[in-house]
Amino acid sequence: MKFFRNLFITIAFVLFAVFPVQAKDMIVKEPPKSLSKYYPPESKQPKWIQQMHKMSAHFGGVFVNLKEKDFENVDKHADKLVEEYKKTSEMVPEWEEYFDIKAAETFAAAAKTHDIGKAGKASGGLGKTCGKCHAENEVSVWAKFHWPSFHKINVTDPISEKEIEFDDYMGSISSSFKGVTVNFGEGQYDRAAKALKIFKSRFMELKSTCSKCHATQDVKRFYVGPDADTAFAGLRQELNSEKPNPGKFWKNIGLLGKTGCKHCHLVHRTNSLIQEMWEQPEKE
Amino acid sequence: MKRSSRIFDLVVGAGLVAISGISILYFLINERFEWIPDIALELARDPEILKRPAAKKCSECHKDIFEAWKKSRHSISWTSETFIEVSENRSKEKCLPCHIPQSVQGEKPSPRMELRDEGIYCVSCHFIDNKMHGPYDLLAPPHPTFRNPDYVRSDFCGSCHQKTLKEWKATQVEDTCQDCHMPRKKGRLTQKAGLNLLHKKRWLGDHRFLHGKITEKDVILETSWEEKFFNISLTNQTIPHFVPTADNGDPRLYLYIKFFNEAGEEVDSAKEIIAPQQETALPYNKKINYRYRLFDPVEKATVELKYQPAWSKEKTQILAKTVSR
Numbered sequence: 001m002k003f004f005r006n007l008f009i010t011i012a013f014v015l016f017a018v019f020p021v022q023a024k025d026m027i028v029k030e031p032p033k034s035l036s037k038y039y040p041p042e043s044k045q046p047k048w049i050q051q052m053h054k055m056s057a058h059f060g061g062v063f064v065n066l067k068e069k070d071f072e073n074v075d076k077h078a079d080k081l082v083e084e085y086k087k088t089s090e091m092v093p094e095w096e097e098y099f100d101i102k103a104a105e106t107f108a109a110a111a112k113t114h115d116i117g118k119a120g121k122a123s124g125g126l127g128k129t130c131g132k133c134h135a136e137n138e139v140s141v142w143a144k145f146h147w148p149s150f151h152k153i154n155v156t157d158p159i160s161e162k163e164i165e166f167d168d169y170m171g172s173i174s175s176s177f178k179g180v181t182v183n184f185g186e187g188q189y190d191r192a193a194k195a196l197k198i199f200k201s202r203f204m205e206l207k208s209t210c211s212k213c214h215a216t217q218d219v220k221r222f223y224v225g226p227d228a229d230t231a232f233a234g235l236r237q238e239l240n241s242e243k244p245n246p247g248k249f250w251k252n253i254g255l256l257g258k259t260g261c262k263h264c265h266l267v268h269r270t271n272s273l274i275q276e277m278w279e280q281p282e283k284e
Numbered sequence: 285m286k287r288s289s290r291i292f293d294l295v296v297g298a299g300l301v302a303i304s305g306i307s308i309l310y311f312l313i314n315e316r317f318e319w320i321p322d323i324a325l326e327l328a329r330d331p332e333i334l335k336r337p338a339a340k341k342c343s344e345c346h347k348d349i350f351e352a353w354k355k356s357r358h359s360i361s362w363t364s365e366t367f368i369e370v371s372e373n374r375s376k377e378k379c380l381p382c383h384i385p386q387s388v389q390g391e392k393p394s395p396r397m398e399l400r401d402e403g404i405y406c407v408s409c410h411f412i413d414n415k416m417h418g419p420y421d422l423l424a425p426p427h428p429t430f431r432n433p434d435y436v437r438s439d440f441c442g443s444c445h446q447k448t449l450k451e452w453k454a455t456q457v458e459d460t461c462q463d464c465h466m467p468r469k470k471g472r473l474t475q476k477a478g479l480n481l482l483h484k485k486r487w488l489g490d491h492r493f494l495h496g497k498i499t500e501k502d503v504i505l506e507t508s509w510e511e512k513f514f515n516i517s518l519t520n521q522t523i524p525h526f527v528p529t530a531d532n533g534d535p536r537l538y539l540y541i542k543f544f545n546e547a548g549e550e551v552d553s554a555k556e557i558i559a560p561q562q563e564t565a566l567p568y569n570k571k572i573n574y575r576y577r578l579f580d581p582v583e584k585a586t587v588e589l590k591y592q593p594a595w596s597k598e599k600t601q602i603l604a605k606t607v608s609r
Binding site for chain 1: 370372373374375376378532534552554555557559561562563564577579
């Protein structure tokens with residue numbers, strides 16, 4: 001008896017510990033390849049998200065018209081929703097199991113009773129299918145198709161004038177940056193000043209890189225803007241002076257990090273890391 | 285004698301009638317085409333032209349303009365390899381309105397779906413409200429043509445070249461975009477046999493949309509020495525917009541400086557990238573200064589300025605100078 005009690009307690013403890021962790025887990029799996037044909041560049045239009053909007057519009061259209069007692073349009077939207085839902089279910093074979101045509105038809109039938117309560121109740125069964133797919137795939141789809149891939153961007157290194165991949169370019173910027181900070185820390189101010197020229201040149205090249213995607217000046221300036229100019233001017237001034245002031249030097253380094261590197265990393269790094277994971281070859 | 289005299293009279297008479305007829309026709313076509321009844325004009329209309337045809341259709345009459353346009357970068361705005369690469373196989377939406385415009389009318393156009401390979405072509409600029417527009421009111425039998433003064437104003441080009449237009453406006457220089465990039469010369473609008481002689485010569489803009497060369501007369505270089513510094517200044521003296529200029533492309537000027545000691549050995553070097561995307565392009569008539577700290581003893585410096593257009597990796601030299609202390 002004691003044995004079974006202890007076993008029960010152990011199992012309960014393990015489940016209690018594990019379950020909350022599992023409830024917050026998310027697997028960010030690369031979307032199926034068959035989805036790619038519904039997004040640029042394979043498709044001229046972003047057909048998948050257009051399809052999502054169609055279904056959403058018809059689903060919403062049912063309730064809007066039920067409230068307005070426009071029953072003719074309720075029926076139209078209900079029929080169109082089933083039609084689009086069926087069409088969507090055939091677009092990505094790997095996701096066929098998310099769809100429940102019966103639930104869609106049940107909802108449409110309920111909507112056509114023109115009873116908003118019945119429609120609401122039936123919408124749950126349909127809504128669950130949408131919710132499940134979104135919960136499991138929306139993050140991946142956004143990461144894959146709604147963010148640019150930095151790995152496709154090549155940058156012409158202003159120092160070597162050779163074109164290199166973006167990741168390698170980040171490595172180059174990082175080493176140039178270390179050339180400045182390490183030499184300053186060692187009191188080698190002339191070397192730090194020379195390294196600063198190289199670092200600044202590479203950092204400013206990012207403005208051109210931003211232009212590959214961003215059309216507006218304000219967005220570029222958010223990443224490489226007047227604060228970066230101020231920081232570089234301050235660093236240069238210190239390194240050219242007779243006795244560089246460490247306080248001012250490190251303050252400008254901090255300014256550069258906060259308003260330059262951090263802005264871009266905060267916005268782009270997460271998705272870039274996800275894409276990077278997907279691009280790694282599978283381990284055998 | 286009487287018979288030959290009669291024949292002679294007939295020939296002269298017929299000749300006079302023909303010359304008069306042609307003169308009247310020439311006058312009507314070029315000066316008073318509104319006197320020609322619409323019913324007569326309808327007979328000459330080519331309905332295909334008003335269906336937004338490819339440029340080849342326009343070349344049936346406007347052969348010279350077509351040939352010039354074929355040499356321009358406008359004609360390859362969709363098919364250019366650089367564009368395809370930089371736009372990630374044309375998937376970047378921000379590029380589409382200007383690279384495949386539906387209709388250019390003074391503000392950013394919408395992109396079009398049909399005839400994309402034509403790039404920025406005849407219809408994009410000249411076809412508005414189901415009519416052909418241009419700098420002249422013309423009798424053009426195949427299609428009605430109406431004068432729009434915008435065609436000789438910079439604002440028209442600024443529909444797409446918005447940043448460059450702003451830069452130009454700030455200079456308050458009177459020369460328009462068209463004055464420099466579509467220089468005019470007298471010529472015939474149409475080369476179609478017969479019609480070309482009936483139309484008088486007019487001032488025609490060069491549809492190659494010339495890029496223009498940057499030379500050392502356009503960018504003035506000045507240098508000076510201090511004990512521990514070398515100073516350079518560049519002034520864009522003649523070009524009434526930033527140099528280089530672009531809304532989204534990445535043309536660049538590269539300024540290369542090399543420093544040599546007394547023994548002629550290179551001891552240091554510096555480089556500036558002067559580019560619109562880096563906000564370092566040279567504004568009109570303003571001196572831009574660069575200052576270089578000399579870490580080692582320097583007796584001589586060489587300065588070179590090179591230009592690289594947005595669509596090429598090749599650089600062309602604009603100026604080169606050696607300066608000694």
